[in-house]
Amino acid sequence: MHGRGLFAIRRIRPGTRIIEYTGERLEEAEVDARYDGAAADDPHTLLFRIGPRSVIDASVGGNAARFANHSCRPNCETLQEGDRIFIFAIRNIQPGTELNYDYSLEIEARHSAERARAFACRCGAPRCRGTMLAKRPRPRRRGRSAKRQRKT
Secondary structure, three states: OOOOOEEOOOOEOOOOEEEEEOOEEEEHHHHHHHOOHHHHHOOOOOEEEEEOOEEEEOOOOOOHHHHOEEOOOOOEEEEEEOOEEEEEEOOOEOOOOEEEEOOOEOOOOOOOHHHHHOOEOOOOOOOOOOEOEOOOOOOOOOOOOOOOOOOO
């Protein structure tokens, strides 16, 4: 996938809390100052949002959790407890298996195709959606679509 990865050293059962995602706590203004210019366009940051204006930056004071890669068919998930993030197993994981979760990254609503390509997924899952970005919500349809309605 990408980078080092994080691997199980023993069997892990579903529901097991594996590791906390740690790092420096930053407010939005500090993130903007630290990751301006070219750094703002780098899709390989180690930021994890924990609130509307607050993030964990695992590049400073982070632990092994920062090496967990993205997968469209993950074996883990992240859960927030207060202002802390934990990685939990969602299925049986055997020793030597790479630990991964769906990043579901969010970037600016209006972005270029080039910017979206920077977040391409290479997880190799059979139903890979091709991106580490969050799934877009489908618009709800009410009744018949305009194209299907008959003129009377």
